[in-house]
Structures are given as C-alpha cells and as structure tokens.
Amino acid sequence: KNLIQILLNNTDGDPYSPSSRSIFLSKLRKFVMDNNAEMRGLYSSSTQPAIGLSFLCTLLDLARTLRDEELQDEPDTKPYIDYRFYYDGTFKYTNIDRIGGVLSYLRKHFRTQLVEKLGF
Structure with a gap:
C-alpha cells in the first residue's frame, strides 16, 4: 500500500514532466x-481474481x-x-461497460431525463 501511495504522488511533476500520479494512472489504465477479458477475446484473465480484488480494495482505500x-x-x-461526464461522450470507455450498463442502452432508456437535463 505504501508503494502505491508513493506512486500516487501528485506534487513531483513540473511543466516538462508528468507527476508520478499521472504516470501511474496511465499505466493502470x-x-x-490488457486484462479486460472482452478485449482479449477470452473469458479468462491473466490476473487471478483474488489478486485483482485485493488490488482494487487497496486502490479504493488509497483513494x-x-x-x-x-x-x-x-x-x-x-x-x-x-453528472454530464457519464453520458456526454467526454469519457472514452473503450469497450468496458460502465457502472449502470452499456452507454447506448442508458441513452435510449433515459432519453427523456437526458433531454430534460441537457436540453437536446
């Protein structure tokens, strides 16, 4: 946990080099x-589920x-x-389903709420 906390340092960057946090988040993404089963075409992961869950819990605790x-x-x-961040297209999900469902389904299902909020 301490190593990941050091890697999430956001104060060590400058205008010419990114911070440790930026580099870590890029590598994490x-x-x-790479471990997304849908993109790999396989329904197996190269990371064992227990390790992935432990890593996720550590990241949540550090956040x-x-x-x-x-x-x-x-x-x-x-x-x-x-709230617009989730459905206005600024975030690229790259074949990873979002919490709540696939974006196209959510747009269709909640169309009236989107029109009310965004005025489309």
Whole structure:
C-alpha cells in the first residue's frame, strides 16, 4: 500500500514532466485494458481474481486516504463529479461497460431525463 501511495504522488511533476500520479494512472489504465477479458477475446484473465480484488480494495482505500489528506483544509467538502461526464461522450470507455450498463442502452432508456437535463 505504501508503494502505491508513493506512486500516487501528485506534487513531483513540473511543466516538462508528468507527476508520478499521472504516470501511474496511465499505466493502470493500460493494465486494465490488457486484462479486460472482452478485449482479449477470452473469458479468462491473466490476473487471478483474488489478486485483482485485493488490488482494487487497496486502490479504493488509497483513494479515500488521499482525498482526506488533500482536502484536509476543507473537511466538509463532499466529492462531486459532474453528472454530464457519464453520458456526454467526454469519457472514452473503450469497450468496458460502465457502472449502470452499456452507454447506448442508458441513452435510449433515459432519453427523456437526458433531454430534460441537457436540453437536446
């Protein structure tokens, strides 16, 4: 856990080189894509499920820890992600199903709510 926390350092970058956090998240994304069974065409993973679950739990714990550390001056600040991020097309899911379902299904199923919110 400590090693991953060091890799998630966001203060060691400069305008000419990315921070450790940027590099780690880029490598993590590549790891997830490489281990995605749907993209591999196989229904097996190169990572054992117990290891993957342990890694996910560690990442979630570190995300909470880093959030608490980085926002310690503002303890009442609640996490906020703009809801449009999930369906306006700015995030590329690259063949990974989203939480809640496939994007095309969600757009069709919740069309009236999207029209109300976005005005399309």
